Amino acid sequence: MSPDIRVSVIGHGSIGRTVADRLFSGAMPGVTLVSIVDSAPVTNAPVPQVDLDKAIEISDVLIECAGQSVVFDHAEAILGAGRGLVISSAGALSDPAFVARLQACPGRMLCTTGAVGGLDLLGAASDAAPFDSVAVQTTKLPGSLVQSWMSEERADEVRSTQSALTVFEGGAEEASRLFPRSLNVATAVSFAVSDRDLVQVKLIADPAATLTRHEVIARGPVGNYQFTLENLPSPENPRTSAIVPFAVLRTLGVLLGRTGLIG
Ligand SMILES: NC(=O)c1ccc[n+]([C@@H]2O[C@H](COP(=O)([O-])OP(=O)(O)OC[C@H]3O[C@@H](n4cnc5c(N)ncnc54)[C@H](O)[C@@H]3O)[C@@H](O)[C@H]2O)c1
Incomplete structure (x- = not known):
């Protein structure tokens, strides 16, 4: 044995x-x-x-x-x-x-x-032909998105927002650098489509987001894919999905x- x-x-x-x-x-x-x-x-x-x-x-x-x-x-x-x-x-x-x-x-x-799924399909489609566009939109509770590099004013604005507030828009690499504990999903999608420059990320702080939501939209020569994943945050760490x-x-x-x- x-x-x-x-x-x-x-x-x-x-x-x-x-x-x-x-x-x-x-x-x-x-x-x-x-x-x-x-x-x-x-x-x-x-x-x-x-x-x-x-x-x-x-x-x-x-x-x-x-x-x-x-x-x-x-x-x-x-x-x-x-x-x-x-x-x-x-x-x-x-x-x-x-x-x-x-x-x-x-x-x-x-x-x-x-916290993300569908990477097998995205990987297969990108093997067939490169995607034209890939976007990941993540919505989380505001408190989990406050970062040490934010000014006190911006941190307060994010923490106390009463409605959905866009805190980041840009590429996957910058996203994972600025939100290292929150945007592993965008990196995972960029690995699946084998193009770290293609993935556009939008990060939204929403006090109503009791579930962390990731919306992935990919369009390319072999198909268009759009899926939404909603995960319960971990009870111990709201940045992480259970x-x-x-x-x-x-x-x-x-x-x-x-x-x-x-x-
Ligand atoms: N792939 C994903 O979808 C995904 C989702 C959530 C989190 N993550 C990653 O997983 C990491 C852990 O998440 P978590 O929710 O368990 O965090 P957590 O803060 O609950 O736990 C992290 C643990 O690691 C320990 N630690 C920190 N730095 C260390 C070091 N240098 N050496 C040894 N131990 C160290 C801490 O003391 C703590 O016990 C996050 O930082 C994030 O990068 C990935």
């Missing part, structure tokens, strides 16, 4: 906690959760909290659920050591030179689809070659 795949989770927050709990409770046969990495002390982890070097040493696959900086600072070391890496913070991969360096490493990385940890677990399954009848 082949030994279990050893997995560590980086970031024990709203995504990482659910991922770790599920793996610990045996949700994925043949996979053993061996450690948690977090820059803050974790009191309720089901397995030991270790530093990243130790996690790389004892794991076959690491799952990033922490933020873009972990990808910037540590993805090369993880993949360079031949470990697999599941990435939640897809927005960290907007620099093609960085991505090329990571892809040259012996370890395999895969970004989760996270679906994301489950998408991360499916991505782990894909990385490990455990696909179902469709994939």
